[in-house]
Amino acid sequence: MANVQGAADVVIVPRDERRVGALGELATRISRACFEPPHEMRAQIKAALAHAVREQALLSAEQRQPASECYARHVLYADPSGRFTILAIVWAGGQFSPPHAHNTWCGYAVYEGELEETVFRWDTTEMRAEPLRTEVRKSGYSCYAGAGLDQIHRLGNSGASPAISIHVYGVERDRIATHVNRLVDTGATNTKV
Numbered sequence: 001m002a003n004v005q006g007a008a009d010v011v012i013v014p015r016d017e018r019r020v021g022a023l024g025e026l027a028t029r030i031s032r033a034c035f036e037p038p039h040e041m042r043a044q045i046k047a048a049l050a051h052a053v054r055e056q057a058l059l060s061a062e063q064r065q066p067a068s069e070c071y072a073r074h075v076l077y078a079d080p081s082g083r084f085t086i087l088a089i090v091w092a093g094g095q096f097s098p099p100h101a102h103n104t105w106c107g108y109a110v111y112e113g114e115l116e117e118t119v120f121r122w123d124t125t126e127m128r129a130e131p132l133r134t135e136v137r138k139s140g141y142s143c144y145a146g147a148g149l150d151q152i153h154r155l156g157n158s159g160a161s162p163a164i165s166i167h168v169y170g171v172e173r174d175r176i177a178t179h180v181n182r183l184v185d186t187g188a189t190n191t192k193v
Helices: 015-033 038-052 173-179
Strands: 002-004 007-012 072-078 085-091 100-102 106-112 114-123 128-138 142-145 148-156 163-169 181-183
Touching: 015 038, 015 072, 015 085, 038 106, 038 142, 038 163, 072 173, 085 173, 114 163, 128 148
Parallel strands: none
Antiparallel strands: 002 007, 072 085, 085 163, 100 148, 100 181, 106 142, 106 163, 114 128, 114 148
């Protein structure tokens, strides 16, 4: 760390150190939340994500890059005990997740740009998800969902510029691709609901 010339009490923290510090704080707060009762865990994870996305140095340049074929997922932190994994998801314009519920608890916050989220309800008679509403999620928005069919959504970027969100999932790193999303039928013939 270097002092600013002429101001011995002001310290400049290099960007990489701020990134590590912000990510470390997020991981610590989520780790602590994992020991709380479910209602308190929900509140603490939402708050931790909302706080973390205010730190502009949270992501490196490489972790801000979209992919052309699908949204890009960058693992930021994997809990050594396998309790959770933190990711940055970079959404190019027009990229959306399929409608899905979750097999585990999860949370996300919008870090940069805006995302579009369609919320669904599960129709037990038809055995499919029905769209309820679509909301714009602006930078700073955070949420948490438990496992199951009571919180189904579709998330993506309807804008032209990339958008970034920070996610935490209650699974170990090696299970991110297989144990998080529970795809649901919507009865739609296209992917844009």
